[in-house]
Amino acid sequence: MKIRGGQPRGRRLQLGVRGRDGGAISALNINRTGAPMSGSEPLDRAASSLVPPTGGKTRAKDSFDPIRHQLLTGAILLATTIVALFSSGAVLAVCGAALAAVHWLSGRRWARAIEKAREEKRFLDEQLIQSQKLAAIGELSAGIGHEINNPIAIIGQEAEWMRHLLQEEPGKTEEISDSLREIVRQVERCRDITQKLLNFARKMEPVFQGVDVNRLVDDMAKLVEKEAKLRSIRVIRIFQSDLPALFTDPPLLRQVVLNLLNNAMHAVGEKGAITITTSASGRDFVNIVVSDTGCGIPKENLGRIFDPFFTTKPQGQGTGLGLSMCHGIMDRLGGRISVSSEVGKGSSFSLALPADK
Amino acid sequence: MPLSPKVLIVDDEERFRTTLGKLLTVKGLQVDNVGSAREALALLGENNYDVILLDVKMPEMSGVEALAEIKKINSGIEVIILTGHASVDVAMEIMKLGGYDYLLKPCPVEELLAKIETAYDRKREREGRGPKL
Ligand SMILES: Nc1ncnc2c1ncn2[C@@H]1O[C@H](COP(=O)(O)OP(=O)(O)OP(=O)(O)O)[C@@H](O)[C@H]1O
Numbered sequence: 099m100k101i102r103g104g105q106p107r108g109r110r111l112q113l114g115v116r117g118r119d120g121g122a123i124s125a126l127n128i129n130r131t132g133a134p135m136s137g138s139e140p141l142d143r144a145a146s147s148l149v150p151p152t153g154g155k156t157r158a159k160d161s162f163d164p165i166r167h168q169l170l171t172g173a174i175l176l177a178t179t180i181v182a183l184f185s186s187g188a189v190l191a192v193c194g195a196a197l198a199a200v201h202w203l204s205g206r207r208w209a210r211a212i213e214k215a216r217e218e219k220r221f222l223d224e225q226l227i228q229s230q231k232l233a234a235i236g237e238l239s240a241g242i243g244h245e246i247n248n249p250i251a252i253i254g255q256e257a258e259w260m261r262h263l264l265q266e267e268p269g270k271t272e273e274i275s276d277s278l279r280e281i282v283r284q285v286e287r288c289r290d291i292t293q294k295l296l297n298f299a300r301k302m303e304p305v306f307q308g309v310d311v312n313r314l315v316d317d318m319a320k321l322v323e324k325e326a327k328l329r330s331i332r333v334i335r336i337f338q339s340d341l342p343a344l345f346t347d348p349p350l351l352r353q354v355v356l357n358l359l360n361n362a363m364h365a366v367g368e369k370g371a372i373t374i375t376t377s378a379s380g381r382d383f384v385n386i387v388v389s390d391t392g393c394g395i396p397k398e399n400l401g402r403i404f405d406p407f408f409t410t411k412p413q414g415q416g417t418g419l420g421l422s423m424c425h426g427i428m429d430r431l432g433g434r435i436s437v438s439s440e441v442g443k444g445s446s447f448s449l450a451l452p453a454d455k
Numbered sequence: 456m457p458l459s460p461k462v463l464i465v466d467d468e469e470r471f472r473t474t475l476g477k478l479l480t481v482k483g484l485q486v487d488n489v490g491s492a493r494e495a496l497a498l499l500g501e502n503n504y505d506v507i508l509l510d511v512k513m514p515e516m517s518g519v520e521a522l523a524e525i526k527k528i529n530s531g532i533e534v535i536i537l538t539g540h541a542s543v544d545v546a547m548e549i550m551k552l553g554g555y556d557y558l559l560k561p562c563p564v565e566e567l568l569a570k571i572e573t574a575y576d577r578k579r580e581r582e583g584r585g586p587k588l
């Protein structure tokens with residue numbers, strides 16, 4: 099992609115934006131003082147290094163300060179936009195930046211240009227979200243293929259086997275009921291998957307309420323504690339007592355915490371510990387960390403564990419939707435989820451939620 | 456069928472492979488089944504299977520990797536891939552590796568049986584003609 103601004107009315111403006119193969123964006127060279135700025139630098143740095151013209155005409159100087167301010171913030175904002183949206187429409191956003199700069203130099207109203215660029219950004223954002231949704235649906239349908247077709251295949255075979263038994267070996271009633279039981283089991287498995295998918299797809303607006311985080315986390319810990327005891331897994335709580343107030347959707351947060359605990363139990367298997375920590379980063383974030391002494395996650399899987407249907411559990415045991423659900427929920431709650439892990443040592447999942455200020 | 460093909464089912468879904476095994480057995484085939492690609496490869500040395508039914512999505516070693524290994528050990532065995540999800544990329548890969556056919560789960564036993572028979576015919580035909588270069 100190449101975009102070049104002109105050199106309006108004798109003022110030496112050079113505006114070049116280059117990007118290669120959807121990669122780095124470089125070079126916004128604006129030169130108002132004479133000597134050409136050479137080379138290329140990241141757009142946002144270039145934009146923030148725009149310097150006020152020294153000396154020069156009164157008109158340019160008069161209009162400079164507010165323009166400079168707007169241009170800097172505007173251009174930086176646009177520069178960020180470009181980086182984020184490069185593959186899907188950076189051209190427009192860059193044009194916005196170019197327009198703003200040209201308007202600045204030609205002394206026209208730049209505010210409109212920036213407003214226009216912002217509109218373009220909104221439009222591009224929407225398009226991006228739409229395309230991400232489509233990608234997600236593609237991924238989901240691939241996953242559904244794997245996960246639903248297996249139980250359906252089993253159901254079909256059991257039915258065929260029952261037909262065979264009824265026609266050829268009608269005395270084998272125990273075997274027939276065994277097939278029936280299997281069918282019921284597999285139907286349940288399908289239902290489990292579709293249920294999770296529905297929850298996943300349903301975009302229920304979260305209802306934000308004041309939450310006592312320690313209490314909420316403790317409740318979830320209690321749910322797994324009984325089973326943990328049977329399997330010699332210690333559940334350790336390290337709670338910070340004076341956490342900042344948190345406004346969030348309690349059932350959604352519970353779901354996330356429970357999923358993490360569930361995964362941790364699974365990873366530990368038998369004998370080990372799960373540590374649940376709550377803390378605050380300043381007054382801005384409340385953190386909940388679930389660590390385990392389990393099997394850990396190999397590096398090559400770390401990038402995939404949040405993908406829908408990614409699972410390393412045996413067929414029929416994990417649907418691979420737990421963490422992707424957690425990720426979706428944390429997005430909706432305005433928080434973040436992150437992971438660190440070492441194979442053989444254990445894993446640690448951290449939640450960061452914005453505190454109410 | 457005068458000669459019945461010897462079939463190996465490889466699928467990590469236990470109930471799938473055992474019931475399919477029973478269904479094919481009552482149709483007169485000789486059937487073994489295992490739950491992983493590794494077990495399958497270990498069995499190849501001592502058994503001469505005619506047709507292998509191979510699942511794609513298995514932990515540890517996928518069906519596609521297993522197919523490559525099987526063809527290295529004995530390129531005469533016909534391999535039919537059974538999968539829960541159609542993906543053009545995977546299908547291409549399988550054909551390139553010399554897979555015989557590619558079937559989507561769920562699939563009626565009659566259909567599978569027909570595929571096994573034609574795969575078996577092909578294998579015998581080729582063996583009758585002697586080894587090809
Ligand atoms: N605490 C953990 N320790 C080690 N591996 C983990 C941990 N949590 C998640 N994983 C890995 O990430 C994968 C995906 O987890 P996720 O919760 O999304 O699905 P799942 O647990 O396999 O199935 P589901 O949650 O739908 O029953 C798991 O299969 C496992 O390999």
Ligand SMILES: [Mg+2]
Binds near residue numbers: 357360416
């Ligand atoms: Mg899980």
